[in-house]
Amino acid sequence: MFSDIPVDVSPMHEGxxxxxxxxxxxxxGPKSIGAELVQVDESVKDGEYKVIGPELSDMTKGEIYPxxxxxxxxxxxxxxxxxxxxxxxxHDLCNYVQGFMHLNQRDQIWCRVSTEAIDSGxxxxxxxxxxxxxxxxEFPIIESISVTILTKKEDVEEFVNKAREIxxxxxERARELSDEDVDVFYGCLMCQSFAPTxxxxxxxxxxxxxxxxxxxxxxxxxxxxxxxxxxxxxxxxVLDDVKGEYKNVNEIIAQKTxxxxxxxxxxxxxxxxxxxxGCFEAVAFYIPELDGIGIVDRDFSGETPxxxxxxxxxxxxxxxxxxxxxxxxxxxxxxSPKFLQADGAYERIVxxxxxxxxxxxxxxxxxxxxxxxxNEEATTISxxxxxxxxxxxxxxxxxxxxxxxxxxxxxxxxxxxxxxxTNQEFxxxxxxxxxxxxxxxxxxxxxxxxKIYAEKVIIKKK
Numbered sequence: 257m258f259s260d261i262p263v264d265v266s267p268m269h270e271g272x273x274x275x276x277x278x279x280x281x282x283x284x285g286p287k288s289i290g291a292e293l294v295q296v297d298e299s300v301k302d303g304e305y306k307v308i309g310p311e312l313s314d315m316t317k318g319e320i321y322p323x324x325x326x327x328x329x330x331x332x333x334x335x336x337x338x339x340x341x342x343x344x345x346x347h348d349l350c351n352y353v354q355g356f357m358h359l360n361q362r363d364q365i366w367c368r369v370s371t372e373a374i375d376s377g378x379x380x381x382x383x384x385x386x387x388x389x390x391x392x393x394e395f396p397i398i399e400s401i402s403v404t405i406l407t408k409k410e411d412v413e414e415f416v417n418k419a420r421e422i423x424x425x426x427x428e429r430a431r432e433l434s435d436e437d438v439d440v441f442y443g444c445l446m447c448q449s450f451a452p453t454x455x456x457x458x459x460x461x462x463x464x465x466x467x468x469x470x471x472x473x474x475x476x477x478x479x480x481x482x483x484x485x486x487x488x489x490x491x492x493x494v495l496d497d498v499k500g501e502y503k504n505v506n507e508i509i510a511q512k513t514x515x516x517x518x519x520x521x522x523x524x525x526x527x528x529x530x531x532x533x534g535c536f537e538a539v540a541f542y543i544p545e546l547d548g549i550g551i552v553d554r555d556f557s558g559e560t561p562x563x564x565x566x567x568x569x570x571x572x573x574x575x576x577x578x579x580x581x582x583x584x585x586x587x588x589x590x591x592s593p594k595f596l597q598a599d600g601a602y603e604r605i606v607x608x609x610x611x612x613x614x615x616x617x618x619x620x621x622x623x624x625x626x627x628x629x630x631n632e633e634a635t636t637i638s639x640x641x642x643x644x645x646x647x648x649x650x651x652x653x654x655x656x657x658x659x660x661x662x663x664x665x666x667x668x669x670x671x672x673x674x675x676x677x678t679n680q681e682f683x684x685x686x687x688x689x690x691x692x693x694x695x696x697x698x699x700x701x702x703x704x705x706x707k708i709y710a711e712k713v714i715i716k717k718k
Contacts, residue, residue: 257389262377263354265386270348270449274357274368281315283323285366286557289412291419292325292365294343300330302400305384309408312369312379322412323367323405324419325350327387330400340426341477341486342395344446344468347535349390351449353383360535361468362423363416364554380405397480427588430470433460435500435594438491442474443508445485447533453516453576454533455509457489461594462500462522465536467586499524499598517578524598525549529583534574536584538612540596541569544581545637546644548606548651549599553587556609561637587612591619602628603650607640624650 258265284290315321325346343361350358355373359366369378384403392398406412435441437460444456444464456464460471469477469486477486492504500522510518519528525540532539538553543561552560552569559565573582590612595601602624608616610630617625627647634640644652 258386261353261382261386263356263373263382265352265354265390267352269354270351272351272354272357274355274370278370278372280317280369280371280374281312282320283365283367283369283407285320286555288320288322289363289416290323290365290367291363291412291416292327292343292346292361293415293419293422294327294329294339294346295422296330296334296336296339297328298330300328300400300402302330302402303388304402305381305388305404307380307384307405307407308411309406311381311407312374317371321407322409323365323407324412324415325365325387326404326406326415327391328402328404329391329398331397332399333397335476337472337476338480340469340473341480342391342398344466344473345391345394346387348446348449349387349394350383352390353386356383360554361466363420364467364537380407395480426473427463427470427591430460430463430472430588431591433471435459435461435491438471440475441489441491441502441505442471442478443487443489443512444469444474445512447535448485448576450535451531451533451574451576453513454531455512455517456533457505457509457520457522457530458486459500459522461589461592463586463588463592465530465533465584465586467537467588470588496521496598499527500594501528513576516576520578521598523594523596525581525583525596526599527580529578529580530585531576531578532570532573532582532584533576534570536570536574537587538585538590539566539569539573540583540585542581543606543637543640546606546640546651547655548644549596549604550607551590551605551609551612553609553612555611556631558631559635561607561635561640587615590616600650600654604654606644606649606651607631607634 310321327346329342347358347361350356355370355376355378357368384405387403388401391401406415442458444458447454447456458464458469458471458474463470474486477484478488489508490504492502495501495503501520506519509520517531520530521528522530525542538551541550541552541560541562543550550561552566554566556566560569573579573584589595596604602620605628608628608630610632613628613630620628627649629640629643634643
């Protein structure tokens with residue numbers, strides 16, 4: 257089946273990582289542009305595989321090139337609403353090809369080719385052939401398929417713009433429904449090869465973390481293949497409609513994650529946030545000094561106010577981990593009326609990259625839009641504090657109300673706690689149902705149901 261392809265093609269190669277030391281070239285990614293798009297097209301010429309632009313043999317080792325994957329399909333039972341689901345499988349099927357690494361989705365793809373693959377004679381047209389065969393195997397309803405690889409800068413730019421228009425139309429359609437309108441949500445396990453303890457919960461108000469699959473896509477996929485990686489979840493009993501907690505969803509998550517996660521809030525970064533895979537478009541992160549939430553996306557190359565870039569932050573919460581104060585999300589979810597509603601929604605957002613903020617202008621409430629700083633106004637927590645105060649951001653009132661409601665903490669026993677006086681108007685917040693802090697000398701401090709407000713805490717042993 258793959259006899260004319262010089263490298264092995266098998267699911268066993270999923271999860272392969274090509275590091276810089278073993279890389280021949282990088283395709284698309286954060287330092288270039290690229291996209292992937294699947295479309296139903298009745299004029300498809302079956303088995304047409306081609307590369308428009310430089311082939312790997314024309315590329316220079318160590319360089320970065322623009323890159324697009326254009327897939328056209330035809331079949332009697334194919335529907336337009338299946339395009340997004342089939343397109344999302346590009347990620348998995350590309351990774352079947354030994355020596356080819358594919359990350360992310362849509363116009364965020366990031367690919368690499370290994371030096372070993374080049375030494376074996378691998379070409380991009382081989383990738384196109386492999387995808388054509390694999391897609392037909394994966395989706396028998398595909399009767400004809402053509403795959404075109406684009407590497408010429410001008411063609412890639414034109415294709416990316418076209419693809420973004422199509423992505424936008426798909427997303428806009430999904431906004432027609434809300435969670436209350438349906439009895440069924442969907443679970444997606446597509447990323448479990450990279451994040452074995454992760455299951456994505458997709459609802460009308462919460463698209464998949466990757467941003468590539470919405471509720472309509474899931475419905476079409478589950479109908480086509482009820483035993484596939486996307487499946488129905490009866491919504492069942494609502495435990496908390498604000499936080500987005502459902503009894504049956506919790507039970508299914510526990511089952512599909514080998515018991516690693518058994519409780520999830522769909523609309524909060526606190527207590528039990530949704531687990532994160534690795535393909536998420538952005539990360540929401542708690543900034544305790546401000547009692548606010550920041551958002552950083554994959555395209556942002558600078559450092560967040562926490563002093564680390566997106567890549568470092570993503571590493572902390574990806575792989576199926578549930579980390580309070582952090583959660584991966586799609587940019588489309590930020591357009592949802594339920595966006596982090598349990599946490600205060602946009603009234604709790606205190607920092608965004610400027611490009612994201614501008615793209616959400618129609619969805620951020622007008623009264624708060626100018627009060628949210630971006631990387632252009634603030635790069636440090638101190639900068640953000642100044643900006644929030646100047647603009648009278650709603651989070652100020654939240655902090656004031658929280659402080660007014662606290663009676664303070666009295667230290668007892670062998671441990672004394674002293675808070676040094678300060679004129680600082682913003683204070684760090686630590687909150688936990690139980691928090692254990694080990695120290696030297698056999699002493700351990702345990703805080704239960706505590707909220708601590710202090711600029712500095714000095715621990716002294718009597």
